[in-house]
Amino acid sequence: MGLAQELNKATCYSYPADFASFFSPLGLHSPKLTVVELSIDSRFRFSSLLLLCATASWKNDTASRARVSSYAFVPTAGANILSQPRLYEDDAHSVVEVRTDSLQTLRELGPPDLIHLVKQPVKSSAAKQIGVYHHVTGIDASSSASLAAYINTLTYSNNDKINKITSGLYCCYNAFSRVDMRVQVQIPGTVESYCVDERGAKLEATDEHWLETYLCSVLRAYSYADNGSGDTIKRIIGTRRFNPITSTEQETKFLEAAEKLFFSGWQLGSDPEIQVPNLVSNHLTSGLLSYIKTTGRYAAGINLFEKLREKDAEVSSLLAQVYFAADEEVKAIQLLRDAVEELPMDYSLLDCQAQFCNRKGRGDLALDIAKRSVISAPSEFGTWARLAEVYVAMEQWELALLTLNSCPMFTYQDKDAPRLPEPSRISLPLAPETVCDEIDDAGATPDSDNVHPTLRRLAAGNYKGTFHKAYLLLTEITKKIGWDQLLKVRSQVFVMEEEYRNEKQTGPSTNSKSASTIALHGNDAAQPNGEGHGTALQKSDDLEQSDDEDSEADGPDGVSTQLEPDVSKPSTSITVRSATETPQPQPTNTDPSHQTYTQFQHKRLCERWLDNLFMVLYEDLRIYTIWRTEASQYRQQQLAYKKAAEEWEILGELAERLHHPQEAFEAWQSCLSIRFSPKAMRGVLNVFEQEGSGRKALDALIRLVAWQYRWYSEFSPDLLYSIRKLIEDEGAVKVRSIIQATSLPQHVLDLTHQYAALCATFRSGGTDG
Structure with missing residues (x-):
């Protein structure tokens, strides 16, 4: 397309006067403007043209020419x-x-x-x-x-x-x-x-x-x-999202800036699971690892962390993570061995080792490493969570629960979202290139769906940070041994209400070690609760609420193909009331008549937050059982089992966190049959990726990318990563062919082509053919 035609598209111009006025606010004044080349800049696709060179009078001015090429965007009448x-x-x-x-x-x-x-x-x-x-x-x-x-x-x-x-x-x-x-x-x-x-x-x-x-x-x-x-997207309305790095030149600029400021990264804070930001656990390192994972630019990441490791050996844990991601396991193991010899108690290095050994099925090796990691950083949630994961993998359920009970929990700190007053009016115009009836989710407001109150009250879906990860560990144990067996293990590990009352009447005796001792050294050590002790009877708040109303509204409990006929309600355990309460020391009782209470003396007080997690898990399982029973009954009677779209979303999330992917897929498909839902489509995409269904995954990706563009989001690292992995597995030519063969408007397909083109720009695996 010629220059005149390009300028014709930009209907707001009368060349050259308007070009001059465009640059005048930037301090670049010139009556004559010579445009040599115009090209699409991927950050403003369908939005602007990048002016790659300057006026004839600026050609001898290197500084001015550099400034123009770096920022001068000449807008067209593009839709975005x-x-x-x-x-x-x-x-x-x-x-x-x-x-x-x-x-x-x-x-x-x-x-x-x-x-x-x-x-x-x-x-x-x-x-x-x-x-x-x-x-x-x-x-x-x-x-x-x-x-x-x-x-x-x-x-x-x-x-x-x-x-x-x-x-x-x-x-x-x-x-x-x-x-x-x-x-x-x-x-x-x-x-x-x-x-x-x-x-x-x-x-x-x-x-x-x-x-x-x-x-x-x-x-x-x-x-x-x-x-x-x-x-x-729904949390912060009216936000445009662009990809900050769309070329290798911009990547170099980013990594150079990160290298200069790397040792100040702890000032930025860290993920909510980290108590104290440090050199290798902060938002800068998280961002770097996220970029490397998203784009697959492992060589650039290795080069950066190699240079930083020469200044501080702690960076070895980050370098090892990149090696593992790049499938360079031998180099990663050698690096970790050398680094641990130099820094034997660095918890980041130890955690990286433990994670690798556990992933390879060598829990015996991971266990000692994870214990050392806990000793080196006892106040960090991540070290305790890793030890609990190892115990779960080794099927040591009692120790897994004790370790989970010892985890330090942190109040979740959300991102710094804008705190602005309500606008008087909002205008969210639709971009023409995103117009597609299939992804139109208009009217998808909570008020439009009649969601049952019981589903709305499910608390597990709102967990974040340390509580979310702890709940995932609890559901992982439940998946492997079942709910009834989990309750049995719980009663073997923690003091239950009936035992407490009996012991209180008989006369308690305590002479135990700390809570973390059991988790670190095994069953032979006994301890009261780790961080806080309490002797007062404390019931979980969840137990005070009756479930009768909900059960009557949802339907009777019935037989499930995944669970026992009834989901047993957990017995009341004794929880820690406060971390500041300490039990009064009692003299050791050596009377043989008290030998029957030895097991009780070795039990722990359950942290209140963990006791609440048991109740939340019980409610999840109860609702899941009711849902599957009702669905089975309707299927037997050949009746349609109908629910609102948002209810299907909630049920899909419920099944997913309880590790029932097929049931989750069924719920999300039911939701999508009613209306488009990005949450349901994202869930469907996860299932397709796990199954290795490339064509189906790409169909879901095309629709998600288009929906994202509809709400001004031109960049999603997760979607870019999914497309990159598909290209690595299937090849760029095949992926482009599948995209083009999809029965959607061309302007919608072009949006996904842009993601694929970005992978080619970064020379990702599979883009050479």
Whole structure:
């Protein structure tokens, strides 16, 4: 396509005057503009054209030419930019002021970038101004010019004939220096860049600030990306998501920035399972590992961590993880051996070793390593959870429960989401390239579905952080030994209410070691509860609620093909009331008449949170049994078993967390037969991937990618990873052929082609043919 035709598509231009006006706010003034080459930039596909060179008068000015090629986006009338989300500011609250006030409450990477535009009527400069804003992730934040260029794309895509944009403000949080970087663009006029600290004071933006801000923006793009289920998209409305790294050049820029700031990464915080961020466990290392896994750029990751390992041997655990991911197990094992000799009590190295041995079915080797890891970091949840996993793999159920009971649990800290007032109006226009009746989930609001209260009250689906992982361990044990056997093991390990009352009447005697001793050294050691002790009787809150109403509404308990005829309700255990309560020491009782209570003396007090998990698991199993029984009865009577779409979503998640993939698949398929659901489609995709059904998985991916684009998300690391793995298994040519043969509109298929093209850009496995 010729230059004239390209400019013809950009209907807002009268070449060359409008090109000059586009660059004037950036300080690049020239009456003559020579365009040499135009190409599509994948970050703004269907949205903008990247100007790759400068004017004739700039050709001898290296600095100016470099600036132009890095940020000058010439917008077309493409659908994506015209269909940007617009949230209208409430007159009583300025979103910029609210963001400034909330800076002191930010703890980690910070919220997505905020773009605030000021509009006023075209025909009256004295009329009331209107504030419009949206959020964005993935924009290059390495300089004020790149952020100003994004605002300029918005001014040229403004299809509002009544109002014009007079100014724009781009806010991007720097989590290293804890300042908000801001670029103010006056249209027409100047560009001003500065930063605002937690007190609201205006400071000068330095080059170091911009380096830190760039790295934070890339990490946020991965942290705030959606996994395909739509949960993250629905949580923060009006957010555009772009891929921050779409070429090997941008990858080099990212890794160089990460190398420079690597030893400051602990300042960014860490995942909720980590109590204290450190050199190898923080948001920077999580982001690096996520990028390497998503793109398959193992060589680049190995090169980075090799250089960092020369400065600090602790980085060896990260390097080993990349080696394992790259299927270089021999190198990883040799590296871990050498590193452990140098740092014998580094828990990250030990945990990496234990995970590998356990994955290979060598629990005997993993056990001692996991114990050493716990000793080196007893306050970290991850070390205890790994030890519990090893015990589960070795089928030592009592020790697995004791270890789980000893896990330190942390209150879940959610991401730094925007805390802005409710907008007065929201406009979420549909991008033409995402129009597809098959993925239209309009009307999919909770109010539109009649969800039974019992399903809404299932608590396990809301667990996050350490509680989520602990629940997964509990369900894993249940999957292997069954619910009734789990209750039996529980009664053998923990003090039950009836035993407690008998012992209290007879007279207690305690002379035991700490809770963690049993988990670390086996059955021969006895201990009361680890972190807190208590002698007061404490029933779980869940036991105080009656299930009669729910059982009557849902139907009678019946026989399930997966469970016993009845799901036994767990007996009441004695739980720790408070970590500050300590039992009074009692004299050792050597009277032979008390020998019958030796077993009781060796039992532990169950942590209250773990006791609650048992009750939550019981409720999950009860509802699951009722569902499967009802479905079986309806099937026998040849009747349609009907539920609302959202109910099928909940049942699918329920079956998945109880390790019943086929039943989960059945529920998600039932949901999709009613309406499109990204959560159900994501679940179906997981099943197809586990089964190795490449064609079916690709069909699901195409629909998920299109739905993501519909809600302004052009980047999902999880979906990119799924497509990359498919290309590795099937080959790029076959994948492209399957995509093209799908009976969906071409503009929908092109969205998935873009993900496949990105894999080719990074030379992923299978893209050479």
